Amino acid sequence: MQVFETIAAFRTARKGYAALGFVPTMGFLHEGHLGLVRRAKAENGAVAVSIFVNPTQFGPNEDYASYPRDPDRDLALLKDAGADLVFLPTPDVLYPPGFATRIEAGGVADELEGQSRPGHFSGVATVVTKLFNIVQPQRAYFGQKDAQQCAVVRRFVADLDIPVEIVVCDIARETDGLARSSRNVRLTPENRQKAPALYEALQEAARLFRSGERNTDVLEGALRVSLIKAGLPDIDYATVVNADTFRREGSCSENALALLAVKAGAVRLIDNMPL
Amino acid sequence: MQVFETIAAFRTARKGYAALGFVPTMGFLHEGHLGLVRRAKAENGAVAVSIFVNPTQFGPNEDYASYPRDPDRDLALLKDAGADLVFLPTPDVLYPPGFATRIEAGGVADELEGQSRPGHFSGVATVVTKLFNIVQPQRAYFGQKDAQQCAVVRRFVADLDIPVEIVVCDIARETDGLARSSRNVRLTPENRQKAPALYEALQEAARLFRSGERNTDVLEGALRVSLIKAGLPDIDYATVVNADTFRREGSCSENALALLAVKAGAVRLIDNMPL
Numbered sequence: 416m417q418v419f420e421t422i423a424a425f426r427t428a429r430k431g432y433a434a435l436g437f438v439p440t441m442g443f444l445h446e447g448h449l450g451l452v453r454r455a456k457a458e459n460g461a462v463a464v465s466i467f468v469n470p471t472q473f474g475p476n477e478d479y480a481s482y483p484r485d486p487d488r489d490l491a492l493l494k495d496a497g498a499d500l501v502f503l504p505t506p507d508v509l510y511p512p513g514f515a516t517r518i519e520a521g522g523v524a525d526e527l528e529g530q531s532r533p534g535h536f537s538g539v540a541t542v543v544t545k546l547f548n549i550v551q552p553q554r555a556y557f558g559q560k561d562a563q564q565c566a567v568v569r570r571f572v573a574d575l576d577i578p579v580e581i582v583v584c585d586i587a588r589e590t591d592g593l594a595r596s597s598r599n600v601r602l603t604p605e606n607r608q609k610a611p612a613l614y615e616a617l618q619e620a621a622r623l624f625r626s627g628e629r630n631t632d633v634l635e636g637a638l639r640v641s642l643i644k645a646g647l648p649d650i651d652y653a654t655v656v657n658a659d660t661f662r663r664e665g666s667c668s669e670n671a672l673a674l675l676a677v678k679a680g681a682v683r684l685i686d687n688m689p690l
Numbered sequence: 691m692q693v694f695e696t697i698a699a700f701r702t703a704r705k706g707y708a709a710l711g712f713v714p715t716m717g718f719l720h721e722g723h724l725g726l727v728r729r730a731k732a733e734n735g736a737v738a739v740s741i742f743v744n745p746t747q748f749g750p751n752e753d754y755a756s757y758p759r760d761p762d763r764d765l766a767l768l769k770d771a772g773a774d775l776v777f778l779p780t781p782d783v784l785y786p787p788g789f790a791t792r793i794e795a796g797g798v799a800d801e802l803e804g805q806s807r808p809g810h811f812s813g814v815a816t817v818v819t820k821l822f823n824i825v826q827p828q829r830a831y832f833g834q835k836d837a838q839q840c841a842v843v844r845r846f847v848a849d850l851d852i853p854v855e856i857v858v859c860d861i862a863r864e865t866d867g868l869a870r871s872s873r874n875v876r877l878t879p880e881n882r883q884k885a886p887a888l889y890e891a892l893q894e895a896a897r898l899f900r901s902g903e904r905n906t907d908v909l910e911g912a913l914r915v916s917l918i919k920a921g922l923p924d925i926d927y928a929t930v931v932n933a934d935t936f937r938r939e940g941s942c943s944e945n946a947l948a949l950l951a952v953k954a955g956a957v958r959l960i961d962n963m964p965l
Contacts, residue, residue, distance in 0.1 A: 514849050515795065515797030515798075515799070515845055515849060516794065516795050516796060516815070516849035517793075517794050517796070518791065518793050518794075519793075519794055520790065521790035521792070522788065523790075524790075540791070541850075545850055545851045548851040548852050549851050570788075574789050574790060574791035574820075575791060575793075575816075575819055575820055576820045576823040578823060578826070
């Protein structure tokens with residue numbers, strides 16, 4: 416496994432691979448990331464991973480500074496998972512003085528997270544486009560946990576004709592159902608105990624949907640009740656949307672997607688489930 | 691020479707070339723474009739040309755509808771010039787339903803044309819990025835006539851790490867000095883006679899600069915006087931800027947660039963000259 420901090424060095428090494436899968440990450444890797452790495456390796460013969468906590472996708476009052484980081488542990492995990500190339504730039508490598516460009520992903524990017532976190536998806540679209548141009552993979556792998564991010568990436572990759580196939584992989588969960596996330600380590604013991612309630616709320620909404628419920632108000636009410644009962648009342652959103660548009664519809668279509676964003680103390684947790 | 695109207699067909703043909711130069715155009719080709727095509731062919735062994743009047747870089751009151759078009763003549767000229775691949779998409783090929791992404795080029799894009807034509811450079815950056823992703827050239831060739839566009843392209847290509855080398859070529863001029871432009875055919879005979887005054891005004895400013903003049907007000911005054919005397923008083927801008935930043939400085943630096951945008955009847959003419 417080779418590790419590079421500069422674009423030029425990475426590009427030189429990249430020439431040694433005809434095909435490459437790619438997993439962009441913000442580090443502090445968990446089993447969700449490692450599953451993507453193993454699948455990318457299996458499907459492309461070789462895999463590149465980037466580790467970069469991208470400052471431009473964090474708002475001024477968000478957790479950029481406190482986002483967990485442990486590159487040494489990440490590199491050990493990536494070596495075990497079979498990574499071939501790792502790109503580990505510092506912010507000044509990707510955003511040198513004079514940097515002035517941003518990609519505005521419209522459409523799905525304007526909903527939910529786009530409203531809760533202004534500028535977030537523009538930061539994501541810009542850095543992912545940069546990373547794709549540096550890594551030049553055949554396929555890139557993303558986790559369904561960031562469902563809206565996956566839809567945004569598909570949108571701008573199609574719109575900009577970027578020649579990379581986007582592969583979305585299932586959510587990796589802890590044994591109690593909590594979606595794996597780098598931010599989970601920052602939960603207090605008490606909130607860690609409450610956190611599986613997100614998954615349980617989604618399961619409850621899925622049960623209602625399977626039993627025929629299509630009224631969005633009712634499904635959203637059930638999500639909220641589950642969260643509040645579990646002691647997680649600080650709900651950013653608990654909604655059911657059309658999975659193509661990420662827009663709420665009064666009566667759910669068949670491709671309904673339930674989405675949650677909840678604050679558990681200082682930690683913002685997200686989760687989702689197709690209904 | 692092969693001509694394609696769809697992205698998929700172009701991409702299939704593109705695989706037949708290891709290296710490719712690229713000249714993006716809006717068609718109605720003149721000797722300026724053909725010079726770029728011949729140079730791209732010589733420097734890369736093969737050359738692709740796109741012909742696309744990009745609606746997103748025209749403002750609502752600009753000349754998108756009346757922009758001159760003659761694809762049959764263009765294709766004959768390109769064949770003579772040695773073009774290998776031509777990409778001739780319709781707007782719906784590049785902007786299908788649901789298209790929602792735009793690239794905002796900041797920095798130099800905020801000055802001059804960026805102020806006269808809001809959204810223009812965003813349209814340019816978005817379509818050029820798309821074309822680069824479709825054509826995947828080693829090098830792309832642009833004319834210095836669109837000096838600010840060249841600076842904008844260099845900026846977003848660097849910022850997004852797009853692996854394409856940008857080559858800027860000298861302005862092609864008519865024998866009387868008028869910069870070649872697809873829009874020149876729309877000049878009335880009277881305005882066609884006046885139009886070389888742009889080049890003459892730039893030469894006058896260059897003479898003053900060579901004689902030691904560094905006061906931007908004086909140089910700009912000379913540009914304006916020349917244009918008004920020649921019967922072209924409808925000046926959008928007549929300015930001297932730093933060629934790196936496209937910002938005006940009270941006292942010119944050594945890399946000063948004089949730029950003109952002038953309306954001659956319904957036709958907007960631009961020209962520029964390093965001083």
